[in-house]
Amino acid sequence: MTYFLQQLLNAMQLGSIYALIALGYTMVYGILTMINFAHGDLFMVGAFLCFIAATFLKLPFVPTLLLSMAGVALLGVAIERVAYKPLRQAPRVSAVITALGVGLFLENFTLVFSPYPQHVPALIANRTWTIGGVSISSLQIIIILLSIALMIILDLVVRRTMVGMAMRAISWDKSIVPLMGVPLDLIISITFAIGTSLGAAAGTMYSLAFPVIDPYMGILVGWKAFISAVVGGIGNIRGAMIGGFILGGVEIMVAAFMPSTYRDFVAFGLLLILLIFRPYGILGKPRPQKV
Amino acid sequence: MPTQKPPQSNAQTPRQEGKWERWRQRWDRIASNRRILPVLLAAGFVLSILIPRFNLVNPYIQLILMYVGINIILCTSLNLINGYMGEFSVGHAGFMAVGAYVSAVLTTMFIPTALNPWLFPLIVVVAGLATGLVGLVVAIPSFKTRGAYLAIVTLAFNMIVKSVIENIEAIGGPRGIPGIEKLTTLPWTFFWTVLAIWVIRNFVYSNFGRGVLSIREDEIASDLMSVNTRQAKLLAFTISSFFAGIAGALFAHLLQFISPRVFDIIKSTDVLIMVYLGGIGSITGSILGATIFTVLLEVLRPLGVWRMVLMPLVLVLLMLFRPRGIMGLREFRWLIPHYQLLAAHLWRKKKEATDAPAAS
Numbered sequence: 001m002t003y004f005l006q007q008l009l010n011a012m013q014l015g016s017i018y019a020l021i022a023l024g025y026t027m028v029y030g031i032l033t034m035i036n037f038a039h040g041d042l043f044m045v046g047a048f049l050c051f052i053a054a055t056f057l058k059l060p061f062v063p064t065l066l067l068s069m070a071g072v073a074l075l076g077v078a079i080e081r082v083a084y085k086p087l088r089q090a091p092r093v094s095a096v097i098t099a100l101g102v103g104l105f106l107e108n109f110t111l112v113f114s115p116y117p118q119h120v121p122a123l124i125a126n127r128t129w130t131i132g133g134v135s136i137s138s139l140q141i142i143i144i145l146l147s148i149a150l151m152i153i154l155d156l157v158v159r160r161t162m163v164g165m166a167m168r169a170i171s172w173d174k175s176i177v178p179l180m181g182v183p184l185d186l187i188i189s190i191t192f193a194i195g196t197s198l199g200a201a202a203g204t205m206y207s208l209a210f211p212v213i214d215p216y217m218g219i220l221v222g223w224k225a226f227i228s229a230v231v232g233g234i235g236n237i238r239g240a241m242i243g244g245f246i247l248g249g250v251e252i253m254v255a256a257f258m259p260s261t262y263r264d265f266v267a268f269g270l271l272l273i274l275l276i277f278r279p280y281g282i283l284g285k286p287r288p289q290k291v
Numbered sequence: 292m293p294t295q296k297p298p299q300s301n302a303q304t305p306r307q308e309g310k311w312e313r314w315r316q317r318w319d320r321i322a323s324n325r326r327i328l329p330v331l332l333a334a335g336f337v338l339s340i341l342i343p344r345f346n347l348v349n350p351y352i353q354l355i356l357m358y359v360g361i362n363i364i365l366c367t368s369l370n371l372i373n374g375y376m377g378e379f380s381v382g383h384a385g386f387m388a389v390g391a392y393v394s395a396v397l398t399t400m401f402i403p404t405a406l407n408p409w410l411f412p413l414i415v416v417v418a419g420l421a422t423g424l425v426g427l428v429v430a431i432p433s434f435k436t437r438g439a440y441l442a443i444v445t446l447a448f449n450m451i452v453k454s455v456i457e458n459i460e461a462i463g464g465p466r467g468i469p470g471i472e473k474l475t476t477l478p479w480t481f482f483w484t485v486l487a488i489w490v491i492r493n494f495v496y497s498n499f500g501r502g503v504l505s506i507r508e509d510e511i512a513s514d515l516m517s518v519n520t521r522q523a524k525l526l527a528f529t530i531s532s533f534f535a536g537i538a539g540a541l542f543a544h545l546l547q548f549i550s551p552r553v554f555d556i557i558k559s560t561d562v563l564i565m566v567y568l569g570g571i572g573s574i575t576g577s578i579l580g581a582t583i584f585t586v587l588l589e590v591l592r593p594l595g596v597w598r599m600v601l602m603p604l605v606l607v608l609l610m611l612f613r614p615r616g617i618m619g620l621r622e623f624r625w626l627i628p629h630y631q632l633l634a635a636h637l638w639r640k641k642k643e644a645t646d647a648p649a650a651s
Binding site for chain 2: 090
């Protein structure tokens with residue numbers, strides 16, 4: 001039982017990181033109906049900014065996190081303006097391939113400057129408490145609480161503020177809403193800034209939890225976060241959070257109770273079975289199709 | 292320029308003496324003469340036998356030529372699903388892995404070495420058939436799911452294939468299969484490439500191919516027009532994975548070493564990039580995309596690490612200026628059936644005739 005609880009804690013830690021990245025995918029999909037495949041690499045850039053801030057600037061945890069989030073948000077907005085905005089009228093797949101290209105560019109550009117895996121210094125004093133046989137580290141608490149706090153803030157922003165209302169309106173109808181005086185470009189930029197900065201927060205926390213980072217770390221984590229966004233129902237913000245925790249939970253539990261090499265096989269098999277029963281994800285609704 | 296213009300429809304422009312115009316006319320004459328095609332194919336086949344026999348070009352270029360062929364097979368077969376059917380399949384390397392492993396297991400473990408060169412074509416076909424069967428399994432979820440959901444079905448398929456291979460100790464597990472005999476030769480690569488292009492081109496312009504195209508435009512509408520969408524999807528996935536398996540088999544016997552890591556999601560992304568670089572829904576585009584991608588990567592090799600920085604930039608710039616890829620939806624004239632060219636020609640003549648009084 002304690003073993004299960006211990007693994008549940010690990011699952012929460014991994015799941016909250018997946019959920020934060022999945023939010024970026026789902027927000028961009030909701031507003032532009034395009035899959036931003038560069039998002040996993042923005043997560044990697046977030047981790048590298050954290051490494052730079054912690055190693056060269058010797059900043060403590062909170063400024064590092066803020067710096068990484070702000071830097072990646074700027075990068076995300078710039079990418080949207082330069083690479084995706086000209087393609088808004090083009091077929092959707094062109095934008096997706098552009099996103100793949102941007103992602104490859106970010107990976108290899110980082111690789112030029114950091115050919116070897118880097119080690120991120122520990123920014124948080126490592127303390128461990130044992131409660132009923134379950135050991136909890138300070139890092140785990142910070143990761144889980146901080147991600148949940150970020151998710152609650154995001155949910156409030158999307159549901160309670162004018163900006164959030166504008167986002168929901170644009171995802172509802174992109175051609176009518178700008179006529180009502182909603183600044184389309186600004187709202188899309190804000191969406192990109194929020195989504196990518198959440199990815200950067202995930203990158204920072206990931207690099208503290210698993211301190212060896214390399215330029216290709218974003219690929220697998222990014223694809224997995226994309227899967228959790230789809231499992232939750234892509235375009236649905238609460239769905240992405242649930243999907244992230246489900247994927248993290250399944251991965252950790254499979255590795256805990258079965259040979260760990262079966263992890264991908266069982267985890268993705270389960271996800272496929274889930275998609276058979278809920279073809280539009282857990283919270284997603286099928287869009288009415290017209291002929 | 293290869294366009295869909297029928298022969299002789301080149302309007303006589305006043306500036307005929309321009310050098311560019313002369314070249315254009317010359318090209319037009321070549322492009323509209325279909326009888327050159329079999330001659331060119333025969334010449335290419337003879338050349339593909341002569342080149343390795345007499346070492347006409349150095350082995351490095353021969354190797355690149357073979358990779359170009361394999362990539363053309365991969366790219367054309369993925370184009371059938373992503374371009375003609377309009378789905379977004381991101382797990383093509385998974386199919387390739389099945390073909391590569393089936394063929395490599397056959398040649399290294401079951402068939403005596405002496406027989407390998409003679410049985411190699413058969414082995415490639417067996418690998419293709421096995422992959423086609425796997426493709427059938429992936430086609431079934433595509434009945435219900437579309438778009439991003441089908442994308443993760445194929446993505447998960449790719450990861451599951453990789454994970455299953457890693458867990459089977461008998462075929463090397465994560466270490467892969469080393470020491471595969473080098474059986475892929477230039478003539479065979481040429482033959483399979485031409486066969487793949489020929490089969491897929493004929494499929495696309497057949498009745499089934501029209502069904503596949505109608506799924507891209509509107510699935511519900513085509514269903515209502517009594518197109519058997521399930522059959523079309525099954526056929527498209529099976530043919531596509533069959534050729535992916537063949538490409539995998541050729542790839543394994545060219546690289547001489549395969550491991551699950553070769554066939555991960557990055558390989559799938561490469562094929563995707565080739566397809567969209569060339570242009571979706573165009574076989575000429577696939578041929579061009581695969582050739583340009585493969586050759587450009589080799590040409591840029593002196594740049595070292597910067598090559599991989601430059602390549603995505605080229606891709607992004609190309610997408611910004613030509614969002615539909617190099618060829619868009621257009622097709623080279625030789626690949627379009629003759630009756631269709633004729634129909635387009637007649638239509639244009641009729642339109643010119645009806646437009647003329649209105650313009651004057």
